[in-house]
Amino acid sequence: MPYEEDEDEEPRACAVCGDQAKGYHFNALTCEGCKGFFRRAIKRSTQLRCPYMKKCIITKNNRRSCQACRFRKCQDIGMRKDMVMSEEEVMKRRTRIKQKKMYIASTQLSSQQEQTIEELLSAHHSTFDPVFSRFSGFRPMDRSVSPVSEYSQSASEPFNEPTCPENTCTSASKHGSDLTAASYAGFSSSSSSSCSFHHEEDEVKNCVFSALPHVTDLTTYMIKDVISFSKSLQEFRSLTIGDQISLLKGATFEIMQIRFNMVFNSETSNWECGHITYCIDDAVRAGFQPLLLEPLFKLHHTLRKLDLLEEEYVLIQAMSLFSPDRPGVQNHSLIDKVHEYLALTLKTWIDCKRTGPEKHLLFPKVIACFTEMRTMTEEYSKQILQIQDIQPDTISPLIMEVVSKSPCSDF
Amino acid sequence: MPYEEDEDEEPRACAVCGDQAKGYHFNALTCEGCKGFFRRAIKRSTQLRCPYMKKCIITKNNRRSCQACRFRKCQDIGMRKDMVMSEEEVMKRRTRIKQKKMYIASTQLSSQQEQTIEELLSAHHSTFDPVFSRFSGFRPMDRSVSPVSEYSQSASEPFNEPTCPENTCTSASKHGSDLTAASYAGFSSSSSSSCSFHHEEDEVKNCVFSALPHVTDLTTYMIKDVISFSKSLQEFRSLTIGDQISLLKGATFEIMQIRFNMVFNSETSNWECGHITYCIDDAVRAGFQPLLLEPLFKLHHTLRKLDLLEEEYVLIQAMSLFSPDRPGVQNHSLIDKVHEYLALTLKTWIDCKRTGPEKHLLFPKVIACFTEMRTMTEEYSKQILQIQDIQPDTISPLIMEVVSKSPCSDF
């Protein structure tokens, strides 16, 4: 009857120092300390020298005072060097584990990623107003002016635009499909028709900027919400003020367009912003030129056709915001990490939640849209500055702030 | 029930002087002061003598008054001499740490270095206008004069230069390749052909300086931007005004050339400055002589062939600016530190970001270009002064300021 067995349940002692040992390490019963010490000693492979008489008695308390004697004791009691993994073995193990992690990470969303999406959705819902109910007090838009719309040049009746004095852009919605089809086909057809507008300088004066005050108010309204969205993100707030400004300057236009895309109706080519419906001609009437509007219009169609879910839209907004290569960013590496994290989250989300064969193309297509938007951001700034030049004091200070290159600001 | 335990959570007192102790040092619980004192006492290894009765009571307040008794107390309470690292151990440690630092520094960019590059890029982008869109209001350039171009002497038809009154230097771009090949081959072939221009004094008068007003305007425009670039750098602003001026006087020519090199087309040997394209003959027509233009032309080819990235160009500009051995610099040591820091940053950047076998030669080649440029700076000043002598009041005051030797200025 061996009732005698425990005495301390597991009273085994380290063969090197006498400390409590929980198991065998490198072929000897040792404590955690001696285990780590032996591995490090092997990997360092440097000669150790005893400052005393090479006869140190190793105990739990003095084991740190003489590495040489401790190592000798390790070998004496039978710890085996060959049981320490070699450098290549370690490398193999590491890469194998990394691979596995990568696979897991691209197969299922981590709880952190799900939490991130939740935060983004929450931030988005509290700062985006899809029916534009808070958009009021704006200056009215005069749609009686029929712009020389470059988008209807290739259409059959370019000068037959009816006036649309109401809040709904009836012109676009009436024969909008024709116009869209014609212009949209034109965009993707050839480069010859894509820039048939080669008299910019003179034509600019024909534009009466009749929609500029309204578009300015709308844009200002949108920018405020974009800033609120960004500021309600934990990661964003943790950046320096300077970097926050740099990121906002770079991303505001893009995020605005992403948000407009959520209310874009690709059938009618209209943006259905609650009680007001906009068409591309409103942008023309605000003074923007085809060099921006053509690719922008195309982008909205391309992006809308992806039929993104809200989670995807909001991840795209965040990816745009955390673009590391905006002018003036200081903490490039951190922002790059966040950006990659968001991109991986989007990719994984698509892989997990989407079905169908086109899901593998969705992520690359989104990335392509980013490239498009990037060039448009620059062109937008240019055109805003041009408009500001011709029509001073119409564009709001907030818009100028976004467009300006000055590093200092106070959003 | 040992409720008596904390008293202040960590109220441990130095065993030597009673001051607050935060841990064990040399085998005894001591304060930071006694720790340092004991090490220094061991390393000095000189006998200490008590001026009193060898019975001093060491306290926190009087511990500095008797070294001998303090040291004796240290030994008495158990501080161990053998736990102070010996001189050789210290030396080994020092060299090991230095080695490691050197390795790390030459292997990966520190965050500070990355930030520096960001600052330089930002400063560059806001002060360099690669398409020369802000260059306007300049005096026109008369290219109808066909200079006795030394660069086409070895070519077959030296006097057949067509006129090029337009903004594009058609002569160089038309049969530019021939001209370039001939002249460039001439440079690198032998010393006999490299200075076939041995009638300087007389020939100078043949030159009509037809391009001088334009080149003056261009140079003035460039200098202003170089000054803006420098002034937007934190490190530069922190220097004294005198040193800022000394550095600018020394570096302006070099930085200008580096910037011109970014738009240099080595295929056509033209500088493509936005709407205007320049060739080397324009410099001839401005009155510059081969003693400057030959090595300058060669430099532009050499430098361009390195195919530098923007980050590298901007680091080179900064290295040129922070050259410690410019005439008149006061704070030589600080500027030297900045210069070495920038050089190491460039070297590390190349090691990290470049690939291919030629990356190891890139940095030395850049350094060689600096040597070349240094001699050209002096020659440039000389020739500007010569031209000023012949054609007074054409060269702008700003250029004269850069070239002058007077120590006082106000950029």
Added chain:
DNA sequence: CGCCGTTCACGGTGTTCA
């Protein structure tokens, strides 16, 4: 569950500089 490697806060060296 046993035994690998990994991680990271902690403790105790030397170093710096006001």
Added chain:
DNA sequence: TGAACACCGTGAACGGCG
């Protein structure tokens, strides 16, 4: 001189694998 700092060995806790 000593407070603050940089550096590195240590070992308890942990994750992965068989």
